[in-house]
Amino acid sequence: MQIIVNGKEEVLEKSTDILAFLQSKKLEPDTVVVELNGLIIEKNRFPETLLKSRDQVEILRFVGGG
Amino acid sequence: MNLSAPDLFSPEKDALIIGGHSLSSRLFVGTGKYPSDTLIPGVLAASGSEVITVALRRVDMNATTDNVMQHIPSNIRLLPNTSGARTAEEAVRIARLANAMGCGNWIKIEVISDNRYLLPDGYETVKATEILAKEGFVVLPYVNADLMIARSLVSAGAAAVMPLGAPIGSNRGLQTKEMLRILIEEISLPIIVDAGIGKPSQACEAMEMGAAACLVNTAIAGAGDPVAMAQAFGQAVAAGRKAFLAGEAAVSPGRAYASSPLTGFLS
Numbered sequence: 482m483q484i485i486v487n488g489k490e491e492v493l494e495k496s497t498d499i500l501a502f503l504q505s506k507k508l509e510p511d512t513v514v515v516e517l518n519g520l521i522i523e524k525n526r527f528p529e530t531l532l533k534s535r536d537q538v539e540i541l542r543f544v545g546g547g
Numbered sequence: 548m549n550l551s552a553p554d555l556f557s558p559e560k561d562a563l564i565i566g567g568h569s570l571s572s573r574l575f576v577g578t579g580k581y582p583s584d585t586l587i588p589g590v591l592a593a594s595g596s597e598v599i600t601v602a603l604r605r606v607d608m609n610a611t612t613d614n615v616m617q618h619i620p621s622n623i624r625l626l627p628n629t630s631g632a633r634t635a636e637e638a639v640r641i642a643r644l645a646n647a648m649g650c651g652n653w654i655k656i657e658v659i660s661d662n663r664y665l666l667p668d669g670y671e672t673v674k675a676t677e678i679l680a681k682e683g684f685v686v687l688p689y690v691n692a693d694l695m696i697a698r699s700l701v702s703a704g705a706a707a708v709m710p711l712g713a714p715i716g717s718n719r720g721l722q723t724k725e726m727l728r729i730l731i732e733e734i735s736l737p738i739i740v741d742a743g744i745g746k747p748s749q750a751c752e753a754m755e756m757g758a759a760a761c762l763v764n765t766a767i768a769g770a771g772d773p774v775a776m777a778q779a780f781g782q783a784v785a786a787g788r789k790a791f792l793a794g795e796a797a798v799s800p801g802r803a804y805a806s807s808p809l810t811g812f813l814s
Contacts, residue, residue: 487605506606512614513606514647521647539605541644545584545615546602546628547577547715547742547764 482534493532500527503540513542561792563737563759566653566685566706568624572597573754574784575626575739576777577764578615580716586773587618594777595785600626600655600762603645616650626687628655635674642679654679655709655741656688665715669696673703680704689741692726697734707736709762712753713743716765720749724756731757747776747783754787755795 484491493502499522503510515522516539522530532538562569575598578587591599599619606612619625627645632638635658642654656679658671667690676686685706690696692710700708710730713719720743721727731738737759744750750761763780770776 486608489608491608506608507611508606509614512616514603514644516644521643523647524649539644540608541603542606542614543601543616543625543627543645543648543650544604544612545578545581546630547579547600547762 484532484534484536484538486538487540496531496533498528499530499532499538502532502538503527508540513540515540561788565687565737568685570597570624570760571595572781572784573760573788574750574781575600575741575760575762576767576780577762578619579764580768581773582768584613584615584618587615588620589774590767590777591620591623593774594767594781596623596777596781598624598626598653600628600764602628602630603641603648604631624653625650626653626655628657628689629675630657630659632656632658632675633660633668633671634658635671635678638671638675639678642675642684643682646684652683653685653687656686667691667711669693669699672696673699676700676705677703680706687739692723692730694726694729694733697730697736701734701736705736707739707759708734709739709741711742712740712749713745715742717743718745718766718769719743720745721753724752727753727758728756747779750780751783751787751790754784755790757791760784 482493510527518537563573572595574594574596576596577600629638629641632641638656638658656672656675658668659665669690672688672690676688680686687707687709688700688705689709697708713722739760740753740758741762744763745766753761767773767777
């Protein structure tokens with residue numbers, strides 16, 4: 482199935498929860514914030530939130546800025 | 548309250564209170580544009596700053612990038628900005644996402660749709676401030692040095708007003724000096740001069756005028772030695788604050804006025 486992550490298409494072989502997806506991308510869950518179809522997903526809900534076909538996912542982190 | 552001089556001049560007694568939080572340093576620093584983020588702990592230690600700004604951006608899924616947060620000590624207050632927002636709606640979205648990072652409820656509202664001068668949109672900034680203040684954020688909006696916008700921000704529930712001295716990253720100093728003076732005089736909230744400060748002397752001047760604090764990024768990050776420059780800014784801000792509290796002596800136009808007695812000369 483296809484999802485859109487940060488504006489780019491990603492293909493998932495099977496349904497995956499957010500925590501597993503982040504881990505597959507070598508991202509520490511504590512260092513990012515995730516928005517799924519426009520809704521913020523609290524970190525404690527990463528393991529139980531499954532990604533579905535055509536989901537729009539935004540994964541953000543803090544970077545240097547003024 | 549009648550403070551004696553030593554009390555008045557101790558940073559603890561002259562704390563800056565923002566959103567109920569007491570700060571002894573009146574210099575806020577940014578984390579952008581450093582040659583290496585590993586300089587950030589040294590900049591914080593040398594400047595004494597207790598507040599630092601960060602931005603929120605998409606993770607690049609195809610690159611392993613350094614995490615700026617690993618360079619920021621946990622006792623430092625994080626002030627995420629809403630850079631990238633072009634409307635109030637986008638600023639609110641970024642603020643909520645920043646809050647979900649779990650690093651506090653302070654937010655610097657930055658709504659910019661002008662790409663050449665990066666000047667803030669006052670109307671959208673006021674709208675975002677109103678929404679976020681109601682949600683419990685400690686809102687520090689970046690705005691033009693404009694009295695009417697500042698008054699609207701007071702009504703909207705801002706915790707401070709952050710007018711620009713000059714366009715972002717320009718290092719041109721207090722180009723808005725007269726308007727800053729009016730804001731300091733008229734607005735009851737802390738006035739934090741943000742953007743454009745290029746040299747410690749300019750930060751010092753803002754503090755001498757009665758600004759509550761200064762936010763400096765480019766002038767430190769772009770310095771030959773950012774850590775040494777951070778220390779110079781920390782000292783300049785403290786000196787300017789002390790001078791403001793001390794009350795400057797009167798300016799006399801025209802002729803000179805002798806500092807030494809005009810009697811008892813050798814004959």
